[in-house]
Amino acid sequence: MRENMDIDGSLSICEDTRVKRILQSVETGLRSWYSIVNTFGLNENDKVKWEEELQDEIEACVNDCHAAAIEKQQALIDKIESLLTESEKMCKKLTIQMPSFAPTNQGLYNDEKYLIELVKGWQEEITTRTVEIDNLKTRRDEVSKSLGREPFFVKESPLPSRDEIEMYKIKLQELEVEKQHRIEKFRDLQERIIALSDEIKFMPKLDFERDIITGDNLLFFEASDENMQRVEQFHFDLLEMREKIEQELNKLREALEHLWKVLEEDVKYCNDFIQTHVGLNYKTLEAFKTEVKRCELIRKTNLGKFIVKLRTELIDRWNEAGFAEARRAEFAIYMEDDMFTEDLLTLHDMQIERVKAYLRNNQEIFELLKQRDVLYKRMRDLDERANAPDRFKNRGGQLLKEEKERKAVTKKIPCIEEQLLNLAVQYEEKHGEKFTYFDDTIESLIERSREVLEQEKKEQMSARKQKRDVTMSSSKMTPRVLYKSPSMAQLSTRNHLTPHNLRTPMRTPKTAPARRVLTARRSITKAKIRLSTDKKKRIAAMREQIKSSKRTEPNENDIEYSKFEIEMSRKDGAARSTISLQSPHATLLKPSIRIETPRTVDKQLKTFGVKAKLHF
Known part of the structure; x- marks a missing residue:
């Protein structure tokens, strides 16, 4: 660097002129000095000494000026080198390529000025990126803490590029959106939790539950994974409590209605009790439990009467479930027992519950069987109407309506029977035995129904034919x-x-x-x-x-x-x-x-x- 910047001694015309002017000024000064010294009357030796001293002073002055110039030159060179070094560091920090630099013919001052401006621009870029990164890191730390997660990595040295900073911003924005969604979800869950707590009359036991229900200390709530899981679990627990209360109330209500029916309780009392104790809450649950205990106590005092009623209900349930004699025989010994005890009453209750459970578990099959019976009955009614003597008294398109209804019923019956067959297969796969209704399988029920329907049609045709023959004979006579x-x-x-x-x-x-x-x-x-x-x-x-x-x-x-x-x-x-x-x-x-x-x-x-x- 220094060799490139050494002056080769060649002067320009202007510089040569300025040198001549300086030399002329020095010569004029020397001449004036000689004229003055000559007035002193010095001998030749003293005059030579004075000349040597003057020469030494002139040479010293020139040397000082030369040394100062060299010093200034070196300072400029050092400054340029320092700027180049700083530029190199900034380029590395900014992750950009260092531009190539060579001395210009315009001098060291211009080179210094160029480098100063270049370094200033890079410094501004570094400052801008540093501020953005600091803001990103601050927001990142806040969101990460709120979400209960580890902050994502942000590169500091070298500074991230513009593309990398944009990527950090997108990632931070996603976290902030997730935080906002969690806050909204938390507020929604909080409203549901408060509503459920009011409905079931829940009394909080933990501080966390109390804060959510009362709304206290929620300004510093962090929507972390752990906190959100706790809130969701709390909401789920309340839903389970409500469901359990509903299930228990349904069972108690069913048991209570059965007990009221057996006890022949006053209707007004029953209605007043139902209207008074409403809602799915622990207070209503306790009221139903107390009423059931009261009715059970009354029932125990009249075991014989209630066992007889239970037997009647059991027979009705057997008929509803299609239990044949073979299945009823399992409980026949208890149906004939005259020793009325609490155990016998409990056995009858258990048997009724077992039949009810059987009806509930196969509710779809029984509903389809009822629909099928209704459709078959409707088909018979339509057949009777079609064969009625006044069927041609068609008012309001009745014949067309009945024909459309006949087609619809004819289409529905095979669909229902197909569903019954599929459910029967599922029942057999699940229980290892065929589903029977009064000892008839679904296949035999369907086949027998079809045969009965065909037989009825044949009998109707035969009856019509016989009636027609008798009518003809009677008309002839x-x-x-x-x-x-x-x-x-x-x-x-x-x-x-x-x-x-x-x-x-x-x-x-x-x-x-x-x-x-x-x-x-x-x-x-x-x-x-x-x-x-x-x-x-x-x-x-x-x-x-x-x-x-x-x-x-x-x-x-x-x-x-x-x-x-x-x-x-x-x-x-x-x-x-x-x-x-x-x-x-x-x-x-x-x-x-x-x-x-x-x-x-x-x-x-x-x-x-x-x-x-x-x-x-």
């Missing part, structure tokens, strides 16, 4: 005489029937009045009977079938009609008329019946239970 009133038959003034020949119409002009034929008591108006060829053929075929059929027992309607026909045939001189007999099964045309008067006919028809309408 029962007289069906058609007569339509003038309004229905559209009486014409041109066509009239005489009493002696109903089949011979009489033609009269359209403008002529209605012609009447009088009998001994009143005139009779005859209507025109319109019978199609198809009806005549069908009636003839039915009559032929009646004659050829062989019946073992005569039909009651046939007997009545035969009597009626014989009785009417005995009447002589009666006019023939056409009577419309109302039958619920069929419509038949019988030959004309001789009658004397409408009143006589009406009386005779009532005698035989036949409804008739006569129009004269």
Whole structure:
């Protein structure tokens, strides 16, 4: 460094001029000095001494000036070297590469100035990074302490780069967000804990529990992993307490309702007790326990009466669970025991609880069985409606609704049966035995239900067929005489029937009045009977079938009609008329019946239970 900065002795024109001016000034001074010394009158030796002294002084002055210049030069060189050394350290601290430096032709002062500015910029960067890192470390220590964790590492020497500082900031931000979430979670848990404590009337025992419930000393709460676990565990313990209280209250309430039922306790007393002791808390729990003890004490004084009631309830539970005789036989010896003791009462209670537990554990199966029974019952109802005589009286789209419901029920039944089969398999895998309902497995129940349904359908079809056959036979043997009133038959003034020949119409002009034929008591108006060829053929075929059929027992309607026909045939001189007999099964045309008067006919028809309408 020093060799590079040594001056080689060459002067510029300006410097050469300044040297000449200095030399000229010195020469002028020397000349003036000589002029003065010459006035002294010194001999030559003294004059030479004075000249030597002057030369020594001039040389000393020049040497001093030269030495001062060299000293100043060295100082500048040392300063530059110091700045370079400091720059190198700063670059290492900032983790940056040291820039290359070489002396310039502008002199040591300029080199010094350049290095000073460079070092100043690096120093500012170091100061800025140091402040940021100190702030990060302070926030890191606070968050880490609040979270109960070890502070994450922050590099100090060399100073972290800008990218590393940004990474530290992101990590610190994540910790602060987690801290905020924990504080919010703590506040939420605190609210729940306070609500649960008020609900179950919990009395805190530890200072930590008391601080959370009362809210004291929470300004310095640290959301550390340990503290958060303690708060969560406290909340979980309160939930368990509430659940246990609820379970105990449900058991006590069920036991109390059973005891009240057995003891035939006053309904008003029971309702008042339930309304008074409400809520899931220890106070209500103690009240229920006390009431159960009171009822049990009363029950013990009347063991025989209560054991009989328990036996009745047990039988109902057995029926509900589908226990057959084989399963009931296990407890049969106690059902017949007449020695009423507390142990026997306890055994009955235990047996009832066992059956209840069986019902609870297989609740899904029993609910599906009930749904299946309801659907099968609904299917039967729909089948009966479909076969009802008035099914075609469709008002409001009832047939369409029933058909849609039938399809829905038909789809639901197989789904429920499939679920039952799956649950039966699970039950067998769990218990090592098949699930039975009155000694029937689910498979046999399903199969038998289907068979019963099919058998019922067959029986319904057979009954309908038999009813139809009987109706047809009855219709063939029962007289069906058609007569339509003038309004229905559209009486014409041109066509009239005489009493002696109903089949011979009489033609009269359209403008002529209605012609009447009088009998001994009143005139009779005859209507025109319109019978199609198809009806005549069908009636003839039915009559032929009646004659050829062989019946073992005569039909009651046939007997009545035969009597009626014989009785009417005995009447002589009666006019023939056409009577419309109302039958619920069929419509038949019988030959004309001789009658004397409408009143006589009406009386005779009532005698035989036949409804008739006569129009004269």
